[in-house]
Amino acid sequence: MAAPPAPLSGQDVGSFAYLTIKDRIPQILTKAIDTLHRHKSEFFEKHGEEGMEAEKKAISLLSKLRNELQTDKPIIPLVEKFVDTDIWNQYLEYQQSLLNESDGKPRWFHSPWLFVECYMYRRIHEAIIQSPPIDDFDVFKESKDQNFFESQESIIALCTHLQQLLRAVEDLEENQLKNEFFKLLQISLWGNKCDLSLSGGESSSQKTNVINSLEDLKPFILVDDTEHLWTLLSNCKKTREKASVVRVDIVLDNSGFELVTDLILANFLLSSKLATEIHFYGKTIPWFVSDTTVHDFNWLIEQVKHSNHKWVSTCGADWESLIKTGRWVYHDHIFWTLPHEYCAMSQVAPDLYTELQKAHLILFKGDLNYRKLTGDRKWEFSVPFHQALNGFHPAPLCSIRTLKAEIQVGLQPGQGEQLMASEPDWLTAGKYGVFQYDGPL
Ligand SMILES: O=P(O)(O)OC[C@@]1(O)O[C@H](CO)[C@@H](O)[C@@H]1O
């Protein structure tokens, strides 16, 4: 089989990768610096003079990072001891090994976009852990929480919809159950539009009730493999022994509204008996502005549980007990915040790969996961998804992704070219989405 194509990078002037590195990432860094500034008095109250010094140090480290990026300096090794420092620096050496003499060092506008963008977020984390006692501060927490609070109306509508559905689920015909499953999958898909990295940290909360828009949004689903998901899970439901496990793993993306849509889907999967156990994977460090950490996961369930809306608080109480009884399991693994393509997982994180192999179905939420599934490479639009996965097949899997990067595979011949002609930003505006499945049909 031919070698995979080249990775997306900032070498392509004018590309989305180039504009992200040139404009959006510096904007995200500036917002992180502003956030630290605005918490100065809090740091002083909590930690006195030491807190002030720490704030100054973190700001100077982030300002240095921004300057390195804006002047296309060589990418430098991480220096602060952390669980993944050595893996990161080995990966930097690997990137160096790919370059010839004339290329010099790995650089922001030369190296693969996936690498430099992940590296930037890991450098933000390094700046924070180098600044005790504020070394546990999440520079993105404010905007993640704001997304949740600003999406309350939609969250109330979704929790009300779920509770009404749960009261009827036992009496639903097969076809009705399938339709409800498809609706909640679509809600989880469009929940992925709420992404603060794409918006450069600007608010991207869900203001309208997405349930009412599903029919109108259907034309924007470019690949819809949801029938395969239904076939797989309904067969598991029909054939499983009484006490056996049907496990669905969800590799999470953004906190806030999107996380609520994922928890609602997970709740339905158990109540409909399409699954008996859900495993969630979040990020171990603040990542791509809005990605879910274990703190975000626990904070959101606590907020939902204490809502003054009856159906929202019912959801929160149910979700808390699903965690406590072990029917929902949350996993932390550093692999998800490394720069590696997922085809490297079995080598780099064999324990995680083995864990994923226990799932009957893995749902990968969002665009960054799609980029890592397909190696963030310049595939032709019609290359089969299975081929682009480049050997990554831990279990049947489905990407649930709104398009926010210049990469898409598995389209019909001519489909991508036609969209390119009619809507030049179809790949990056977050307006189109896919349910892309890989596994036995
Ligand atoms: O994974 P998500 O939250 O759906 O999107 C991540 C993202 O916002 O960050 C990158 C651009 O900065 C792209 O992968 C995408 O636009």
Ligand SMILES: [Mn+2]
């Ligand atoms: Mn994200």
